[in-house]
Amino acid sequence: MGFVGDEAWWTEPRPTEGGRRTLVRRTADGTEESVLPAPWNVRSRVMEYGGHPWAGTMRDDGPLVVFVNFADQRLYRCEPGGEPRPLTPVSPVGGGLRWVDPRLRPERDEVWCVLEEFTGDRPTDLRRVLVAVPLDGSAAEDRSAVRELTAERHRFVTGARLSPDGGQAVWLAWDHPRMPWDGTSLMIAEVGDDGLLHGAREFAGGPDESIAQAEWTPDGALVYSSDRTGWWNLYRVDRIDGDGEARALCGRDEEFGGPLWKVGARWFAPLESGQIAVVHGRGATSLGILDPDTGQIVDTAGPWTEFSSTLAAHGDRVVAVGASPRSACEVVELDARTGRARVVGATHDDPVDPAYYPEPQIRTFHGPAGREIHAHVYPPHHPGCMAPGTELPPYVVWAHGGPTSRAPLVLNLAIAYFTSRGIGVAEVNYGGSTGYGREYRGRLREQWGVVDVEDCAAVALALADEGTADRRRLAVRGGSAGGWTSVVSLTTTDVYACGTILYPVLDLTTWGSDETHDFESRYLESLVGPFAEVPARYAERSPTEHADRITAPFLLLQGLDDVICPPVQCERFLARLDGRGVPHAYIAFEGEGHGFRRAETMVRALEAELSLYAQVFGLNPPGIPTLELAK
Structure with missing residues (x-):
């Protein structure tokens, strides 16, 4: 989201066009137009989750825009009536060169951004640095034409923000094993006449303080979001010289920031x-x-x-x-x-009649030791159908990804797909979720696979105990970290009759070493504990080590291009199940990565999931292909 002159521009998904994201422009007369035709895909892969992938400015002859193209990760320049022209080269090393969070500096004829550069073939062989890319295309075939802006080195950085007078710049930085919601440093430096950043120093933050965003005000003050009180609140510093005194702008037990999964949030x-x-x-x-x-x-x-x-x-x-x-x-x-x-x-x-949309109930449940658990409960809803007699409906507990994330309170047609067919859904913001303060977020520290599983089970059983859900027809589902929670739930509890597992983490020992990307490669040190100190814990909690405990039917869905949770983990997990007689199905999708983006994939995945529930719960939804369950 951003402005180009007076016009609002944004990126928008196109599931029917191979899952690409296009750049949309809203002109002065209110017309919306896609700036880039297929197959251009405006999306960065920095830290694999990406971030803000474009920037633009309005000139006398129209807009000048730079953007990252997903297929080759090169930075391109685009102007009215012309084809996009590459500004950055391709590297044959590892994952190549990637760019994110661009900021145009037309006065210097360059764009500032973050470069992620692979130095070897392993997913952790890379460096990230603030750079300036010339707008004249001179770096399109020449990596040496890209200027590195600072000698300061951190494993992770966000894009630089220039002060109104152009004399100073700030950015965020952090290093392994911290994740950005654990602790970040707010860095500040002087902008020299040579266009480089000099005297970089930590201005605020640290290992135990997460700064999520920093911006300059038009009058030259600095505002940033910090969780130093336990909540991401805003602070203003009027004088940058010296240490500066930070003034809280609105001290509340609320969040004015969040987890920095994507650069440029x-x-x-x-x-x-x-x-x-x-x-x-x-x-x-x-x-x-x-x-x-x-x-x-x-x-x-x-x-x-x-x-x-x-x-x-x-x-x-x-x-x-x-x-x-x-x-x-x-x-x-x-x-x-x-x-x-x-x-x-x-x-x-509305793609369907809104009469079929479910109405969420915002609920607070209680888990072990009386701890609060936040959830959204969506009862089954169909304008023309009622459950027979006193029959209680089945419910599926949804575990969100992250796990440092949150289930938003928004329309989700996948939820409506199930609730309109007689299946209730409960989205659980288990301990570890963001949006409820640092203490709530910290409940998952070294407790992944314990607290999340307990909280989901507590919600499921509470719905059954209060007479909302059928105790015999409970299911669990989730993707990524939610896929982990789902499969661990099936191996460690008897709460669920079946489960749906999407692109999951399955083997902690290998996932935390060379089988995932750099950003999360040390995440397990906070979620599980340092491997050198608690190696047995990694094996004890890994579903692959306990596949023999699963007795409930399940559906496993995986993208073959997934570099965050690679398909090799699914293959090892299924090999452990071979011959054990557990009904299951495995569907792997070519061309899909971590999260499904293509319309045909999403349709097939939902239909397969519904077929699993229909077979286990004794339902008969019309028009749904039967999912073949192997044993």
Whole structure:
């Protein structure tokens, strides 16, 4: 999300076009147009999860845009009426050269961004550095033409933000084994006449303080989001010389930041008026305007219950991506002067009759030791059907990924697919989820495979005990880290009659070494513990080591191009099950990575999942191909 001149631009998924993301422009007359035709795919692979992949500026002859193309990860320059031209070279080493979080500097005829450069063939053989890429194309075949901006070296960095006078720059940095929600450093440096960053130093943050974002205000102050109090709150520093004194702008037990899975995420945007547009909340999020002098926030009126970390501002105009349980993601524009908000792009278009949409119940359950567990419960709902007599419905517990993430309170047609067919869904924001403060997030420390599994089971059993769900017809499903939680639940509990496992972590010992990408390669040290100190714990919790404990039917779905949770883990897991007589199905999708993006893949995966539940729960949904379960 961003502005090019006065125009709002954003990226948008195209599931029917091979799952690519296109760049969309909203012109002055309100027309939306895709800037790049297929097969251009605007998406970065830095840290594999990517981040902000484009930047633009308006010139007299029209917009100048630079973007990352997913297929080759090169940075391209695009202008009206012309074909995109590469600005960066291709490297044959490892995963090559990758770019993210670009910022145009037309006065220097270059774009500043983050470079991720592989130095060998292993997924951890790489370096990341702040760089300047010339806009004239001179680096398209010459890596040496890319200027490295600082000698400061950290394993991970975000893009630099220049002060209004161009004299200083700030960025975030951190090193293994920390993840960015554990601790980051806010770095600051002087911008020299040579265009390099000099005297880089840590200005705030550290190993036990997570700074999620930093921005300059138009008057030259620095605002950043820090969880030093246990919640990501905003702080302002008026004087940068010396250590500076940080003033809290709105001290609340709410989040004004989040986990930095993608480089360039924005939860707040300083405005020219001195106010600050903010995405904030406890659990679900709101879009509001913060007065930094009083600490008061005026929230946007409207139906939206979630806003993503994609804020952009231009003058008094703020654009964001909002959604609700009745609408999918839309581009929302807020006038900071009047407080009026309206949808200006990607307007929600009901693909099915809204009468079939489920209504979520925001619930708080209690787990072991009375700890709170947050969840969204979606009872079965069909406008023309009722359950026979006193029959209780089956329920599927959904475990989100991350695990440092959260299930948003938005319309999810995959949930509606099941609830409209008589199957309830409970999304569990188990201990370790973000949105509820650092203490809640820290519950999963060295407890992955324990707390998440216990919390999901507690919600499932509570629904059964209160008479909402059929105790004999409970299932669990999840993808990535949620896939881990699902399969561990099947190997360690007897709560579920079946499960759906999507692109999961299955073997901790190998996943944390050479079978995953660099960003998460040391994540297990906080989730499980340092391997050198607790090697037995890794084996004890790995589902692959305990495949013989599974007795419930399951469906395993995997992308063959997945470099985060590679298919080799699924293959080893299934080999351990061979001949044990457990009904199961394994579907691997060519051309899919970590998370499915193609329409045909998503359809097949949902139909296979529904068929599993139909067979186990005794349902008979019409028109669904039967999933063949092997033994």
